[in-house]
Amino acid sequence: MTVSNADKPTLPERLGTIVKTPVGVVMGLIDAPMRALQRLTGLSGMALFFLAPNMLIFGIFVLLPLGINVVYSVTGGSALFLPERTYVGGDQYARLFDCGNYLDALTCQEDAFWTAVGNTFWFVVLQVTFMILAALVTALILNRNLAARSFWRAVFFFPVLLSPVVVGLIWRWILQRQGLLNFILYPFGMEPYNWLTDRDWSFMAAVGVSLWAHMGFYTLILLAGLQAIPKDLYEAAAMDGTRPGRVFWRITLPLLAPNLIVVIVLALIRAVQVFDEVYILTGGGPGTSTLFLTQYIYETGFVSQPRNPGLAAAASILMGLVLVVLTLLQLGLGKRGENKGKRR
Amino acid sequence: MGQIKLSNVKKSFGAIDVLHGIDLDIRDGELVVFVGPSGCGKSTLLRAIAGLEKITSGDIEIDGRNVNSVTAADRGLAMVFQSYALYPHMSVRQNLAFGLENARMPKAEIDKRIMEAARMLEIEPYLKRRPGQLSGGQRQRVAIGRAIVRSPVGFLLDEPLSNLDAELRVSTRAELAALHARLKATMIYVTHDQVEAMTLADRIVVLRSGRIEQVGTPLELYNTPGNRFVAGFIGAPHMNFLQAAVENARPGHAVLSLPDGSRLEVDAGRQVLQQGAALTLGVRPQHLTLGKGNRSLRATVRMIEALGSETVLHTELGGQKLLVVLPGQHRFSPGSEIDLSLDAAPLHFFDEKGLRLETSV
Ligand SMILES: Nc1ncnc2c1ncn2[C@@H]1O[C@H](COP(=O)(O)OP(=O)(O)OP(=O)(O)O)[C@@H](O)[C@H]1O
Numbered sequence: 001m002t003v004s005n006a007d008k009p010t011l012p013e014r015l016g017t018i019v020k021t022p023v024g025v026v027m028g029l030i031d032a033p034m035r036a037l038q039r040l041t042g043l044s045g046m047a048l049f050f051l052a053p054n055m056l057i058f059g060i061f062v063l064l065p066l067g068i069n070v071v072y073s074v075t076g077g078s079a080l081f082l083p084e085r086t087y088v089g090g091d092q093y094a095r096l097f098d099c100g101n102y103l104d105a106l107t108c109q110e111d112a113f114w115t116a117v118g119n120t121f122w123f124v125v126l127q128v129t130f131m132i133l134a135a136l137v138t139a140l141i142l143n144r145n146l147a148a149r150s151f152w153r154a155v156f157f158f159p160v161l162l163s164p165v166v167v168g169l170i171w172r173w174i175l176q177r178q179g180l181l182n183f184i185l186y187p188f189g190m191e192p193y194n195w196l197t198d199r200d201w202s203f204m205a206a207v208g209v210s211l212w213a214h215m216g217f218y219t220l221i222l223l224a225g226l227q228a229i230p231k232d233l234y235e236a237a238a239m240d241g242t243r244p245g246r247v248f249w250r251i252t253l254p255l256l257a258p259n260l261i262v263v264i265v266l267a268l269i270r271a272v273q274v275f276d277e278v279y280i281l282t283g284g285g286p287g288t289s290t291l292f293l294t295q296y297i298y299e300t301g302f303v304s305q306p307r308n309p310g311l312a313a314a315a316s317i318l319m320g321l322v323l324v325v326l327t328l329l330q331l332g333l334g335k336r337g338e339n340k341g342k343r344r
Numbered sequence: 345m346g347q348i349k350l351s352n353v354k355k356s357f358g359a360i361d362v363l364h365g366i367d368l369d370i371r372d373g374e375l376v377v378f379v380g381p382s383g384c385g386k387s388t389l390l391r392a393i394a395g396l397e398k399i400t401s402g403d404i405e406i407d408g409r410n411v412n413s414v415t416a417a418d419r420g421l422a423m424v425f426q427s428y429a430l431y432p433h434m435s436v437r438q439n440l441a442f443g444l445e446n447a448r449m450p451k452a453e454i455d456k457r458i459m460e461a462a463r464m465l466e467i468e469p470y471l472k473r474r475p476g477q478l479s480g481g482q483r484q485r486v487a488i489g490r491a492i493v494r495s496p497v498g499f500l501l502d503e504p505l506s507n508l509d510a511e512l513r514v515s516t517r518a519e520l521a522a523l524h525a526r527l528k529a530t531m532i533y534v535t536h537d538q539v540e541a542m543t544l545a546d547r548i549v550v551l552r553s554g555r556i557e558q559v560g561t562p563l564e565l566y567n568t569p570g571n572r573f574v575a576g577f578i579g580a581p582h583m584n585f586l587q588a589a590v591e592n593a594r595p596g597h598a599v600l601s602l603p604d605g606s607r608l609e610v611d612a613g614r615q616v617l618q619q620g621a622a623l624t625l626g627v628r629p630q631h632l633t634l635g636k637g638n639r640s641l642r643a644t645v646r647m648i649e650a651l652g653s654e655t656v657l658h659t660e661l662g663g664q665k666l667l668v669v670l671p672g673q674h675r676f677s678p679g680s681e682i683d684l685s686l687d688a689a690p691l692h693f694f695d696e697k698g699l700r701l702e703t704s705v
C-alpha cells in the first residue's frame with residue numbers, strides 16, 4: 001500500500017474496519033479466560049467446550065424426546081404424564097403385531113395401524129415412482145437449450161416454497177364439489193363430482209398433490225446433475241453416431257445415477273412421513289382410504305377416545321426404524337458416490 | 345479419401361461473427377495445423393468441419409461431397425477432444441467399442457480393431473480400466489485410439505497435447521507424427537503452440553480473428569511470412585520489428601534510416617520503394633551476429649539471459665527493443681554498447697498495413 005492510500009481509506013477498507021473493530025474488542029475480552037480454560041481442560045477439552053451448546057440443544061430437543069418415546073412405548077393407559085403410566089413391557093408392540101393374517105389388515109387387532117401401513121406403502125411406491133419419473137423428464141426438458149429456462153425452472157420450484165397447509169387448501173379448493181376442477185369440466189358435460197369423497201380418487205389426489213408439491217426440489221437436484229455432465233461427452237457421442245435413446249441409456253443415465261439414487265432415497269424418506277398436506281386435503285378419508293402412518297400415530301396418541309400414547313409411541317418407533325434403514329442406505333450410497341468422484 | 349475443401353465458410357454466434365469466410369483446400373493424407381492466438385476461431389472452424397457446429401454460410405466438401413447438411417457421425421471424421429471426452433463410467437475397451445457398436449459392427453471385427461489400436465498405442469494393459477484410473481498421457485492415447493478404431497477418412501484434433509506436461513508433450517508429439525506417417529490419413533490439428541505447428545505440420549494455417557492470414561509449409565511461413573502478424577507468430581522468440589523510413593530509393597536499392605539515426609543500405613529486389621515511405625524492418629533474433637559488418641546496428645544491452653547453449657540479449661536501439669539470440673555463451677554487462685551485423689540476416693520488410701514487401705537481401 002502506498003502512503004497516499006494509507007491516509008485515505010477506501011470504502012471496502014472502511015467497511016472492513018467497522019466489522020473488525022467490535023470483533024477485535026470481543027476477542028480481546030475473551031482471550032484471557034479462554035486461555036485459562038484451555039490450560040485447565042487441555043486441547044480436546046476445548047473441542048468439547050465449543051461443541052457443548054449444540055450437543056445440549058440436540059440432546060434436549062431430539063435425543064431426550066426419543067428416549068422418552070421409547071419409555072412411553074413400554075407403558076400403558078391413557079394418562080399423558082409418565083409417572084401416572086404403568087409399565088406393560090412389550091404389550092403395545094404385541095398389540096400392533098397381533099394379526100390373524102398379515103396380508104389382511106381387518107384380521108388385526110389394530111386394523112387402523114395396518115391400514116395405515118398399507119396405505120403408506122402404496123403411497124410411497126406410487127408417489128416416489130411417479131414423482132422421480134416426472135422430475136427426471138422435467139429435468140431432461142429443462143436441460144435443453146429452452147427459451148426462458150430459468151423461468152420454467154422457477155415455475156417448477158415454486159410449489160416447494162409453499163407451506164404444506166397452503167398446498168392442501170389450494171388443492172381442496174380445486175378438487176371439492178364446488179371446486180375449480182368441476183367448474184372447468186362442467187361446460188364439457190361433466191356432472192360436478194366430489195373427488196375427495198371417492199376412495200380411489202382421494203388416494204390418487206393425495207399422491208398427485210404431494211407429487212406436485214415436492215417434485216420441483218428433485219427436479220432441481222437432477223437438473224444440477226445433468227448440467228454437471230460434460231457437454232463434450234455428448235459431442236463425442238454425436239461423433240460416434242450414437243442414437244438418442246442410446247445416449248440416454250448409456251451416457252446420461254449412468255452419469256446421473258449417483259444423483260438419481262440420492263434423490264430416490266430422499267424421496268422415500270419424505271414419502272414415508274407423509275402427513276401435512278394430505279391431512280389438510282382429505283383428513284385421512286373418506287373412511288380410512290388416505291389414512292397414513294403419521295396421521296395414525298397422531299390420532300392414536302392425541303385424538304382418539306380413550307387416547308393411547310403408548311401405542312402411538314410404539315408405532316412411531318417402528319416407523320423410525322424404517323427411516324433409520326433408509327437413512328443408512330442414503331449415507332452408504334452417498335459415501336460410495338464420493339469415492340467414485342475421487343477416482344474420476 | 346480424405347480431401348476436405350472449405351469455401352467461404354462463415355460462422356456467427358448470434359450477432360458475433362467468429363469466422364469471416366474461410367477458403368481452404370486440404371489434400372488427402374495431409375497433416376494441416378491450425379494455429380493462431382486464443383479466441384481466433386480455431387476450435388470453431390474445427391468443430392464446423394466436424395459437424396458439431398452448423399455453419400452460417402459457405403460450403404464444406406469431403407471427398408467432393410457437400411456435407412453441409414450431413415450429421416457429424418456421417419461425415420466419416422473422428423475427433424480427439426482437448427478434454428479427451430472419454431466416457432468416465434466405461435472401461436477403456438468399452439470406450440473404444442462404443443462408436444463401433446453404434447454402427448452395428450460384428451463383435452469379432454470390433455475386437456480385432458480394438459486389439460490393433462491398443463497394440464499400436466500401447467494401451468493393451470489398460471483395456472479393463474476406467475479413464476479415471478489412467479494417467480493423462482494414457483487417457484490421451486485412449487482418446488486417439490477411440491478415433492483410430494473407426495478408421496475415419498480424417499482426424500480432427502483440438503489441442504490434444506495441451507493437458508500434458510512439457511516432457512510428455514514432446515514425446516507424444518513425436519508419436520503423433522509417427523502415427524500420421526503410418527496411417528497416412530488426413531489430420532487437422534489445432535494448437536496455439538507454434539513449435540507443435542512447426543514440427544508436425546505439412547502445412548500450417550495461421551488464423552487471426554476468424555480469418556486466414558497465411559497458409560504454407562512451416563518453412564515457407566518462417567522464411568517468407570506474408571505479413572507482420574505471421575512473421576511475429578511463427579518462430580520463437582518472435583521476430584524483431586524496427587520502424588524505418590526509406591531515405592534514398594532507386595530501383596533495386598534503398599537506404600533506410602533507423603530510429604537511432606543509423607542508415608542501412610538494402611537491396612530492394614524488384615520492389616520499388618517509395619522515397620520517404622515508412623516501413624517495418626523485420627529480423628529474427630537468431631540471425632543477428634556480433635561485430636561490425638557492411639550493414640550493422642549499434643544497440644545497448646539491457647538484460648542478458650544465459651541459457652547455456654545460447655545467450656539471449658535484450659537490447660535497445662533508438663527506443664525500440666531488439667532481441668538477439670547468440671549461440672554459445674557470452675558475457676556482457678548491462679548498459680554496454682554492442683555492434684550487431686545484419687550481413688547474414690534475411691531481412692523482411694512490411695508496409696504500413698503490415699503486408700510483406702517482396703525484397704531480396
Ligand atoms: N457457443 C458460442 N457462443 C458465442 N460465442 C462463441 C461460442 N463459441 C465460441 N465463441 C466465440 O468464438 C470465438 C472463437 O472461439 P474458439 O473457441 O474457436 O477460439 P480458439 O481459437 O479455439 O481459442 P483457444 O485457443 O482459446 O481455444 C471466441 O471469441 C469465442 O468467444
Ligand SMILES: [Mg+2]
Pocket residue numbers: 386387388502
Ligand atoms: Mg480452442
